[in-house]
Amino acid sequence: MKIDLLNQIRATNPVVLNISNFVTVQDVANGINAIGGSPIMSEEIRETDEMVGISNAVTLNLGAFSKPQVAHILAMGKAANAQHKPLVIDPVAVGAISFRKKTALDLMNQFQVDVIRGNAGEIAALADVAWDAKGIDAGSGNQDVVEIAKKAAQKQNCVVILSGATDVISDGEHVARVFNGTPLFQLHVGSGDMLSSIVGAFCAVSDGDYFEAAQTACLVFASIGQLVADQMKAERPGTFAVRLMDELHLATVADIEKIAQFD
Numbered sequence: 001m002k003i004d005l006l007n008q009i010r011a012t013n014p015v016v017l018n019i020s021n022f023v024t025v026q027d028v029a030n031g032i033n034a035i036g037g038s039p040i041m042s043e044e045i046r047e048t049d050e051m052v053g054i055s056n057a058v059t060l061n062l063g064a065f066s067k068p069q070v071a072h073i074l075a076m077g078k079a080a081n082a083q084h085k086p087l088v089i090d091p092v093a094v095g096a097i098s099f100r101k102k103t104a105l106d107l108m109n110q111f112q113v114d115v116i117r118g119n120a121g122e123i124a125a126l127a128d129v130a131w132d133a134k135g136i137d138a139g140s141g142n143q144d145v146v147e148i149a150k151k152a153a154q155k156q157n158c159v160v161i162l163s164g165a166t167d168v169i170s171d172g173e174h175v176a177r178v179f180n181g182t183p184l185f186q187l188h189v190g191s192g193d194m195l196s197s198i199v200g201a202f203c204a205v206s207d208g209d210y211f212e213a214a215q216t217a218c219l220v221f222a223s224i225g226q227l228v229a230d231q232m233k234a235e236r237p238g239t240f241a242v243r244l245m246d247e248l249h250l251a252t253v254a255d256i257e258k259i260a261q262f263d
């Protein structure tokens with residue numbers, strides 16, 4: 001695990017271009033900014049090629065799309081491929097809403113993503129594994145999450161992050177797991193969206209090794225959440241969100257190395 005990629009983000013300040021959802025856009029922008037990247041959001045299809053041109057990675061969030069936004073997402077995905085920019089997608093609620101699953105699969109048939117980041121309900125849906133997803137949340141299921149992540153990665157020919165209490169990262173063959181984190185993440189809507197765009201920042205400095213970038217992003221983000229939770233005496237979602245932003249900025253590679261748990 002190359003935790004030092006965190007220092008490379010801070011040293012190079014990569015531009016991460018996002019199509020976000022209106023619910024969590026501010027958290028996503030500030031999350032990228034706090035960790036050391038440079039966020040930019042786009043809502044206008046005519047600026048796509050130029051926007052992708054100035055970016056070091058692109059993250060597409062399917063959290064609250066409309067018909068025009070789907071066209072924009074498609075254009076952005078195609079432009080990222082054409083301009084060889086790393087491409088991350090967050091397939092929000094594809095496990096709960098069949099229309100979303102169909103839309104996500106249609107999009108991914110028309111461009112090649114490098115990393116998919118979703119929770120167990122979302123990744124199980126993409127892997128065609130039975131799972132009881134609940135809205136934007138993971139829901140419940142009893143299938144093996146390692147096998148689900150592997151299967152989804154093989155189907156989409158990319159790296160998959162299945163996030164949760166344990167994050168599972170697979171390229172379809174190899175598997176890594178991150179055991180850090182805190183249940184407080186679940187009390188802050190958009191923790192997953194922040195992670196997906198931070199994955200974009202790690203991809204931007206990864207020299208094309210997106211499996212390494214995905215693992216490291218998961219380890220850094222989950223460990224920073226854990227550091228914050230360890231300092232709190234009660235479950236305070238508001239305080240957690242504020243302190244998470246602070247620690248995304250302040251936490252060092254050494255802080256993370258001290259608590260990192262992965263295989």
Ligand SMILES: Nc1ncnc2c1ncn2[C@@H]1O[C@H](COP(=O)(O)OP(=O)(O)OP(=O)(O)O)[C@@H](O)[C@H]1O
Nearest residue numbers: 119163164165181182183185189190191192193222
């Ligand atoms: N029970 C848990 N214990 C520890 N860490 C967790 C737990 N659940 C989620 N996480 C962490 O929360 C972060 C966000 O992942 P999560 O799977 O909750 O995304 P999500 O469901 O897409 O969230 P959202 O929809 O709110 O954006 C990850 O870093 C993950 O490791």
Ligand SMILES: Cc1ncsc1CCO
Nearest residue numbers: 021023063064092136190
């Ligand atoms: C609550 C919610 N609804 C659509 S997107 C979103 C934020 C989590 O992605």
Ligand SMILES: [Mg+2]
Nearest residue numbers: 092136192193
């Ligand atoms: Mg999510």
